Amino acid sequence: MADINAIAKSFVDFYYSTFDRNRAELAPLYKEFSMMSFEGQQFRGADIVEKLQSLPFQRVQHQVVTVDAQPSNPQAGPLLVTVTGRLLVDDEQNPQHFSQTFQLVPEGTSYFVFNDIFRLNYGF
Numbered sequence: 001m002a003d004i005n006a007i008a009k010s011f012v013d014f015y016y017s018t019f020d021r022n023r024a025e026l027a028p029l030y031k032e033f034s035m036m037s038f039e040g041q042q043f044r045g046a047d048i049v050e051k052l053q054s055l056p057f058q059r060v061q062h063q064v065v066t067v068d069a070q071p072s073n074p075q076a077g078p079l080l081v082t083v084t085g086r087l088l089v090d091d092e093q094n095p096q097h098f099s100q101t102f103q104l105v106p107e108g109t110s111y112f113v114f115n116d117i118f119r120l121n122y123g124f
Helices: 004-021 023-029 046-053
Strands: 030-038 041-044 060-071 079-089 096-107 110-121
Touching (some): 004 079, 004 096, 023 110
Parallel strands (some): 030 110
Antiparallel strands (some): 079 096
């Protein structure tokens, strides 16, 4: 079996560096049947990247703190990847904490995002 932690780290590095540079470039990672929950709102297919592009900030910087990965199906090869971290938007000095979970499905020599769940983490 491939090293799922290395795959997860490689995906996360690519995803957030691309997100921080140009969110439109994330489109190939999602398929028409991909699903995303973003702060409780659900999106599907092309609407996912449209939502990401419509976020009301010009600049963002993700700081990944943890990446955890597990196989999500012992026969087929999908991965479940959970990320926690901080993000800075525009000129903010105080980072916001976030968590994001991806279900990655193999396709050829790569993976696509089948499910994506994003939440900001507020102190309660």
